[in-house]
Amino acid sequence: MAVHWYPGHMHKAQKEIKEALPQVDLLIEVLDARIPYSSENPAIAQMRGDKPCIKVMTKTDLADPEVTARWQAHFEQDRGVKTFATTTQDPANIKQLLSLVRQMLPEKDASIKAIHTMIVGIPNVGKSTLINILADRIIAKTGNEAAVTKNQQRIGLGNGITLFDTPGILWPKLENPNSGYRLAACGSIKDTAMEYDDVGFFTADYLIKAYPDYLKERFQLKDIPDTEIEFLELAAARRGALMAGGRVNLHKICEVLINEFRSAKIGRISLETPDMIAQEEILMAEAIAKKAADKVKRKEQFKTGSxxxxxxxxxxxxxxxxxxxxxxxxxxxxxxxxxx
The missing domain is CATH 1.20.5 (Single alpha-helices involved in coiled-coils or other helix-helix interfaces)
Structure with missing residues (x-):
């Protein structure tokens, strides 16, 4: 899925993050626990270098807990990374994040100097709510939509920790085509920038394979069909998403499916696993290598006139x-x- 949504302020925000990083002791990267890989901005990893990082996995109440644990183990293979799984519905747990910051910077914690942290993340991962809980006051504007925060700001948390807040940023090109669908399904891209039918088909296909029992129970079906179009037809009949003549209203049933996935009415679901991503990265590497080889071949053909x-x-x-x-x-x- 090609994502055609990269507001100008995101380009500006990425530049500002790069300029401010030298002043930062530790990076806090907020990820959506349902899509830890797809919500991880590759530009942040490049800019971070070897700077310590806490990957905060939010919305764990919506994600598959077993898969979340596997992602934590995967990320913590990097010596400079710790993970912190939470939900914005648990303020007391979120407060423990500050203790983890101090544990990761013992030399700073022992001194009188302030610890400078920066919080980054893609749109709509709960970053603003997280900040407001940590600061014990309303600092950042919140909203259940993409790209609420537009400007960078510095926040004193009152306990020797300073936090640089940054706008949620995506990146202009998604190397993994499946990531676009996952971001759209989770609401990290404005709904006006996506095709509900495409995202609905992708989500239905994945859920049929990964969580068939959840679909069976939620849509009261005896059996789950093998294809997404057959499932959507059955689900549409159950939910009355039909047009004149009994034809399926695909847009409506796809919208229902996406909204019920987002709210966890279907169940606690993760859209990707570490093993799945490892396979996708192999396929991407092969595709990139083929593209490079084709480019060399085209150049050679151009020289010889093909x-x-x-x-x-x-x-x-x-x-x-x-x-x-x-x-x-x-x-x-x-x-x-x-x-x-």
């Missing part, structure tokens, strides 16, 4: 004619000089 045998003969004939013409012109010029 010729069929017939075209090659004609090209050789033209080149032979040009050589003969050049030889005749040289001979004519030589004769002219000799006759003078």
């Amino acid at each position: 010729l069929t045998p017939d075209k090659r003969d004609r090209k050789e004939k033209r080149e032979q004619d040009r050589r003969e013409m050049s030889a005749r012109m040289k001979a004519d010029n030589a004769r002219k000089k000799n006759t003078k």
Whole structure:
């Protein structure tokens, strides 16, 4: 899925993050626990370097707890990374994040100097709510939609920790095509920038394979069909998402499916696992390698004219004619000089 939504303020925010990072002791990256990989901005990883990082996995109350635990183990293979799983419905737990910050910076904690942290994340992962809980006051504007925060700000948490808040930023090109669907399904992209039908089909296909029992119970079905279109047809009949003549209103049933996934009415669901992403990255690497090879081949073909045998003969004939013409012109010029 191509995401055509990259507001201008996101480009500006990424530049500001890069400029402010040298002043920061520790990075707090907020991820959606349902899509930890797809909600992880690759530009942040590049800018962070070896700076300590806490990956805060929010919305754990909506995600599959077993898969969340696997993601935590996966991320913490990086020596400079710790994870913190939480939900904005549990303020007391979120407060423990400050203790983890101090544990990761013992030399700073022992001094009188302030600890400078920066919080980053894609839109609609609960970052603003997290900040308000940590600060014990309303600092950041919250909203259940993408791109609420627009400007960077510095926040004193009153306990020796300073927090740089940044706008939620996506990135202009998604290397993994499936990530676009996952971001859209979770509401990290404005609904006006996505096609409900496309995202609904993707979500239905995944849920049929990964959580069939959840679908069976939620939509009161005896069996789950093998294809997404068959499932959506059955679900539409159950929910009255039909048009005149009994035809399925695909937009409506896809909207129902996405909204019920987002609210966890279907169940606590994660849209990706570490093993799944490892396989997708292999496929992406193969696709990138093929694309590079095709590019080299096109360049070579351009040099040779991408010729069929017939075209090659004609090209050789033209080149032979040009050589003969050049030889005749040289001979004519030589004769002219000799006759003078």
